[in-house]
Amino acid sequence: MIVQIAGNVKYPITLDPTVWIFDDRKLTYDEVFNEAEAKAAAEEEDEIKRKSLRFNREIYQQKINPPVNKSINRYEKQRILKGTFLMPLKPFIHTSEPDSKAETVSLVTDEGEHKIQADLLAGALLLFAEEGKPLKEHGPVHLYFEDGSNQDEPIKGIKKIVFQ
Known part of the structure; x- marks a missing residue:
């Protein structure tokens, strides 16, 4: 190999x-090789990041320690596995x-x-x-x-x- x-x-x-x-x-x-699909995937990833930031702001406003953001890590893991x-x-x-x-x-x-x-x-x-x-x-x-x-x-x- x-x-x-x-x-x-x-x-x-x-x-x-x-x-x-x-x-x-x-x-x-x-x-x-598929630029259109790549743009769609990048937009989806950006949307996930925006939602994550929005969630973090809401948690901070409630003065609760936010959990570690595992959704991005989970997304990257799925990307690697598939x-x-x-x-x-x-x-x-x-x-x-x-x-x-x-x-x-x-x-x-x-x-x-x-x-x-x-x-x-x-x-x-x-x-x-x-x-x-x-x-x-x-x-x-x-x-x-x-x-x-x-x-x-x-x-x-x-x-x-x-x-x-």
Whole structure:
């Protein structure tokens, strides 16, 4: 369940997608590919925050110590348990410091290698969780391009990213 970034890089690194669920950089599938649904979800979250603030004001006016606001934590927990998440690949590529001469990247999967241009990889996203669970089948990650051109057919089962 790990992905290695290797090849023509200054610092080869190993990624563990199972811990990305706690990373603030993660994006939901809807945020990336379904902007209308993402806006609706953001508005719903804002409404929950507004209701929470209103509730807290009413409690303070009654001079009662308010309980810890668990509704937001519960919402975040539900989001994590049911969400489909992607992680931008750019920060990890930046950390590995690929050589400027590296023009192609080989994505090693169980079914062979896929070669793509290194420039395309900078804007790529890795799907690492579906419905709150790590990808076991065809995992540990699937690669999607930022423009959504391979949204219907992502590159699945990536085990290693090799800069050439």
